[in-house]
Amino acid sequence: MAGIAVTELNSQSTEHGTAVRYTPAPGAEPLRLGRPLVVAIDGPSGSGKSSVSKEVARQLRLAYLDTGAMYRAVAWDCLDRDVDLDDGELVEAAARTLDLELSTSPDAERVVVRGADVTDAIREPRISASVSAVATNLGVRDELIRRQRAIIAAHGRRMVVEGRDITTVVARDAEVRLLLTASEEARLRRRGAQLGGTQSVEDLLEQVVARDAKDSAVASFTQAADGVYTVDSSDLDFDQTVDAVLGVVHAALSRPAGA
Ligand SMILES: Nc1ncnc2c1ncn2[C@@H]1O[C@H](COP(=O)(O)OP(=O)(O)OP(=O)(O)O)[C@@H](O)[C@H]1O
Numbered sequence: 290m291a292g293i294a295v296t297e298l299n300s301q302s303t304e305h306g307t308a309v310r311y312t313p314a315p316g317a318e319p320l321r322l323g324r325p326l327v328v329a330i331d332g333p334s335g336s337g338k339s340s341v342s343k344e345v346a347r348q349l350r351l352a353y354l355d356t357g358a359m360y361r362a363v364a365w366d367c368l369d370r371d372v373d374l375d376d377g378e379l380v381e382a383a384a385r386t387l388d389l390e391l392s393t394s395p396d397a398e399r400v401v402v403r404g405a406d407v408t409d410a411i412r413e414p415r416i417s418a419s420v421s422a423v424a425t426n427l428g429v430r431d432e433l434i435r436r437q438r439a440i441i442a443a444h445g446r447r448m449v450v451e452g453r454d455i456t457t458v459v460a461r462d463a464e465v466r467l468l469l470t471a472s473e474e475a476r477l478r479r480r481g482a483q484l485g486g487t488q489s490v491e492d493l494l495e496q497v498v499a500r501d502a503k504d505s506a507v508a509s510f511t512q513a514a515d516g517v518y519t520v521d522s523s524d525l526d527f528d529q530t531v532d533a534v535l536g537v538v539h540a541a542l543s544r545p546a547g548a
């Protein structure tokens with residue numbers, strides 16, 4: 290077994306998929322230190338990628354990379370400098386020259402563009418509304434994928450990385466690849482609660498469903514690719530979802546090589 294001890298690993302079928310419950314043995318060392326472990330997590334908007342990935346990174350003592358924050362940072366930079374989001378060449382140039390600092394600690398979210406702390410600003414609805422124009426620019430993707438791979442390498446390949454194309458493009462060679470899904474109803478409810486009930490149903494549909502439809506043009510994150518595990522969190526609470534993902538990590542690392 291690959292350095293993870295479990296006392297219990299139960300599968301439970303639900304209407305939306307299989308939930309795996311993970312219970313580490315008391316005092317067990319969760320990971321063999323120094324061993325490369327990239328956990329790649331994709332999924333649609335509001336499925337819980339960021340919050341769940343951060344907690345998984347904490348529990349496995351791994352670094353954490355929010356790739357969506359990088360696309361949001363490019364969108365913020367373009368809006369801040371009045372770059373026309375319809376001008377593909379200018380948007381690509383913005384990505385290639387972006388002066389970006391990003392925290393990779395699951396405990397300290399921090400995004401800095403050209404010296405300005407934009408950690409909160411990149412989450413505003415105006416950025417959510419415009420970020421797809423940036424994310425569907427193939428030149429931008431080329432540059433951000435290059436940076437993401439460099440960040441993973443710089444962390445000794447010990448990282449939880451989440452986004453839309455991590456399992457299929459950025460880290461196809463990840464030790465663990467997982468699609469985190471949830472029903473549209475659950476995702477709209479979660480995003481509404483996360484934004485404090487400030488958004489209308491129409492606004493939520495735009496920020497969650499319409500954005501996913503646009504982003505689907507350049508990345509495949511609604512169906513698991515070959516070899517990618519699926520966790521459907523529709524009927525799971527946050528802690529159960531984290532347990533299910535840890536269960537997948539265990540299952541993937543326990544699989545015989547080549548299986
Ligand atoms: N299993 C769960 N049950 C209930 N709430 C959850 C669950 N997973 C995540 N949440 C909550 O749902 C909200 C959305 O989660 P999160 O921001 O992690 O989604 P996301 O997939 O990263 O979305 P996006 O891609 O749009 O940034 C958060 O408030 C989070 O705490």
Ligand SMILES: Nc1ccn([C@H]2C[C@H](O)[C@@H](COP(=O)(O)O)O2)c(=O)n1
Binds near residue numbers: 421453454
């Ligand atoms: N690997 C990624 C990560 C994100 N995106 C796009 C999809 C979203 O519209 C936008 C922001 O992501 P979020 O913070 O909502 O997860 O970036 C992508 O295309 N590829």
